Amino acid sequence: GQSLEQPSEVTAVEGAIVQINCTYQTSGFYGLSWYQQHDGGAPTFLSYNALDGLEETGRFSSFLSRSDSYGYLLLQELQMKDSASYFCAVRDRYQKVTFGTGTKLQVIP
Amino acid sequence: EAGVAQSPRYKIIEKRQSVAFWCNPISGHATLYWYQQILGQGPKLLIQFQNNGVVDDSQLPKDRFSAERLKGVDSTLKIQPAKLEDSAVYLCASSLDGGQKQFFGPGTRLTVL
Numbered sequence: 001g002q003s004l005e006q007p008s009e010v011t012a013v014e015g016a017i018v019q020i021n022c023t024y025q026t027s028g029f030y031g032l033s034w035y036q037q038h039d040g041g042a043p044t045f046l047s048y049n050a051l052d053g054l055e056e057t058g059r060f061s062s063f064l065s066r067s068d069s070y071g072y073l074l075l076q077e078l079q080m081k082d083s084a085s086y087f088c089a090v091r092d093r094y095q096k097v098t099f100g101t102g103t104k105l106q107v108i109p
Numbered sequence: 110e111a112g113v114a115q116s117p118r119y120k121i122i123e124k125r126q127s128v129a130f131w132c133n134p135i136s137g138h139a140t141l142y143w144y145q146q147i148l149g150q151g152p153k154l155l156i157q158f159q160n161n162g163v164v165d166d167s168q169l170p171k172d173r174f175s176a177e178r179l180k181g182v183d184s185t186l187k188i189q190p191a192k193l194e195d196s197a198v199y200l201c202a203s204s205l206d207g208g209q210k211q212f213f214g215p216g217t218r219l220t221v222l
Contacts, residue, residue: 033211044213096157
């Protein structure tokens, strides 16, 4: 089976940097994705890591360490609109995707 | 390009009634997913199709839930009969690359009374 752990809530100040961690246990790991979901909205794709290292997309970066079964999402220059839930999701070699329980990010002025 | 379409957006039914949801994925996306998301939780995979074949339905309560994807394009998810605990948002997603990047529809919010 697959399991993922994320912090349930994170609070950060506008303009700051925040890191949201994700640890996972899975057999046949293939890759780690990150999604953003605003209240009442659908999840939207942010990034995907299959190999170790950092992937950067604008203000968002995602990191993966396969040996540690660990990844994180880094949000820089936080804006109020970044207040949302963030989910990590693992994909296995059979293309099955399992989502974490999500981290609710609150950005405060 | 058009996104993933779902209907209806909202549905209220009484327990023991039946309900069906429809999803039209992005054109050309072979993989289609149905998720159940209960408030405050992450999406839970119910069923995954690759074209019109089922890849994974291990978490689908088969005594009451059924899904089909005729002709490998649009899909329907049915609940019969509904229970109170089925109240949730039902999300449909599609993917071109086998799950690396999924595109989600707006979801159907189901309330079972």
